[in-house]
Amino acid sequence: MPLDAPNTGHVVYDPRGIVEATAIPLGKRVADLNGLRLGILSNKKWNGNNLLRKTRAILEDEIDFAAVNFYEKESFSKNADPGLLGEIIADNDIVLTAIGD
Amino acid sequence: MARQKTVESRPVESVVSDGVDLVEWYYEKGFSDGFPVAPPTPEKIAATVDALGGDGDYVEARVPPRWGSLTREVLAINMVMAGCKPDYGPVVRAAMLALCSPAFNLHGVQATTHMASPLLVVNGPIRKKLEINAGHNVFGSGNRANATIGRAIRMILLNVGGGWPGDLDKSTLGSPAKYTYCIAENEELGYLAPYHVEKGFTEDDSTVFVMPAEPPHSVTNHVADDPEGILDSIVSAMSTIAHNNAVSAGHCAVVIGPEHAAVMAKYQWTRHDIKNYLWYQATNTFGEVAFQHRYGKVYNRSLPKWYKRDVDARIPVVPSAEHIHLFCAGGEAGRFSAFIPGWGHMASPVLRELDGKAPAGGGMVCEDGTCYL
Numbered sequence: 001m002p003l004d005a006p007n008t009g010h011v012v013y014d015p016r017g018i019v020e021a022t023a024i025p026l027g028k029r030v031a032d033l034n035g036l037r038l039g040i041l042s043n044k045k046w047n048g049n050n051l052l053r054k055t056r057a058i059l060e061d062e063i064d065f066a067a068v069n070f071y072e073k074e075s076f077s078k079n080a081d082p083g084l085l086g087e088i089i090a091d092n093d094i095v096l097t098a099i100g101d
Numbered sequence: 102m103a104r105q106k107t108v109e110s111r112p113v114e115s116v117v118s119d120g121v122d123l124v125e126w127y128y129e130k131g132f133s134d135g136f137p138v139a140p141p142t143p144e145k146i147a148a149t150v151d152a153l154g155g156d157g158d159y160v161e162a163r164v165p166p167r168w169g170s171l172t173r174e175v176l177a178i179n180m181v182m183a184g185c186k187p188d189y190g191p192v193v194r195a196a197m198l199a200l201c202s203p204a205f206n207l208h209g210v211q212a213t214t215h216m217a218s219p220l221l222v223v224n225g226p227i228r229k230k231l232e233i234n235a236g237h238n239v240f241g242s243g244n245r246a247n248a249t250i251g252r253a254i255r256m257i258l259l260n261v262g263g264g265w266p267g268d269l270d271k272s273t274l275g276s277p278a279k280y281t282y283c284i285a286e287n288e289e290l291g292y293l294a295p296y297h298v299e300k301g302f303t304e305d306d307s308t309v310f311v312m313p314a315e316p317p318h319s320v321t322n323h324v325a326d327d328p329e330g331i332l333d334s335i336v337s338a339m340s341t342i343a344h345n346n347a348v349s350a351g352h353c354a355v356v357i358g359p360e361h362a363a364v365m366a367k368y369q370w371t372r373h374d375i376k377n378y379l380w381y382q383a384t385n386t387f388g389e390v391a392f393q394h395r396y397g398k399v400y401n402r403s404l405p406k407w408y409k410r411d412v413d414a415r416i417p418v419v420p421s422a423e424h425i426h427l428f429c430a431g432g433e434a435g436r437f438s439a440f441i442p443g444w445g446h447m448a449s450p451v452l453r454e455l456d457g458k459a460p461a462g463g464g465m466v467c468e469d470g471t472c473y474l
Binding site: 007008009010011012013014015016017018019020021022023044072075076077078101 | 105106107108109110111112113114115116117118119120121123126127130132140141142143146164167168169170171172175178179182206209213214256260261402403445446447448
């Protein structure tokens with residue numbers, strides 16, 4: 001290109017594509033766990049499962065839950081089944097889950 | 102609090118000064134897979150969008166886990182950056198539609214700590230039209246179509262899907278297959294029926310097969326002159342507790358090299374015979390998979406319920422012969438084949454005709470042109 005040529009610029013592109021998202025607000029934190037129904041959702045991985053079992057034992061020593069319900073995902077790498085999520089929502093006040101590879 | 106929908110707003114294109122080094126500009130923006138990109142031009146993008154059917158704003162898919170919108174224009178931008186010709190468009194698009202189908206679980210494949218990367222195998226006349234290599238060094242370098250079709254898919258998984266290492270891609274080791282992983286089946290040799298024909302398509306149909314996979318593991322056998330001897334070497338590669346199939350079941354692939362395939366053909370072994378032999382012979386004991394319970398009692402719920410849990414029980418590497426996806430590929434010299442472990446039960450490979458046509462032969466569950474295997 002000649003040195004005195006006009007600077008018309010290069011067109012450059014953003015290859016990422018836009019994201020359309022719906023924000024889901026966080027639930028309110030509960031002040032007291034006593035008397036609540038605790039749901040525990042395991043992803044079925046060996047270490048995640050161990051973490052949940054040990055955490056459950058510690059929590060049950062300290063807190064008087066109305067109920068403790070244990071659930072498992074079909075697969076650690078897939079979303080939980082919508083039916084299972086509905087059951088957890090219906091039968092629990094708070095939920096504990098863990099990721100352990 | 103009400104849920105609120107938000108849509109990103111930023112220009113797809115902008116202008117920089119003539120003096121800017123465009124290769125460096127794309128590096129600085131973080132839009133490269135690590136190699137220099139081919140800076141896109143309006144002309145090349147337009148040609149690629151035309152090859153995809155026009156309408157650059159048309160959304161082909163949303164790519165997890167970032168869920169970026171893959172419009173035809175964005176698809177074209179990534180293809181040009183990867184070095185693709187416009188004609189490659191229908192193959193890259195079909196592959197992305199297959200990858201984004203729910204059964205493939207691309208979210209999991211992108212985010213896993215495993216090294217899986219989507220393997221793409223192309224069948225049918227499109228292989229010849231696009232000159233996709235099915236011969237010597239089929240998994241290696243040296244061919245534009247194989248290199249850039251696979252690279253375009255990876256660029257889309259990075260840029261649109263957000264699978265950046267350490268961010269949304271949590272792979273511990275990754276693999277070279279995360280640069281490109283695209284081959285064609287060597288149908289011309291005729292030792293085996295083409296893969297897509299086995300699944301009910303015709304030889305005139307062109308298809309893409311995708312499966313989350315480890316890189317290929319070489320199987321050498323320069324001695325055997327019968328199918329059993331060759332397949333026993335592949336069985337040996339399969340029968341280990343190190344790969345994900347052993348501990349998480351799911352699907353795998355086997356690529357028979359032409360010299361080995363010629364032996365199968367000589368003895369009139371069909372795909373059915375080969376897959377069933379491999380499935381029946383490739384086993385571990387449950388005790389091996391469970392580490393003989395040395396670290397605690399293991400049931401392993403990632404494996405099918407019907408696997409016997411006695412430590413001495415022999416269990417298959419994959420749950421059925423149909424979980425072994427068999428291809429013939431490679432150069433005509435050399436007595437090599439390959440075993441390609443999959444990711445596990447967490448994903449299903451899928452097969453898709455380029456235009457989403459269902460197979461005339463039926464036998465598969467196909468939704469919106471994507472057939473679950």
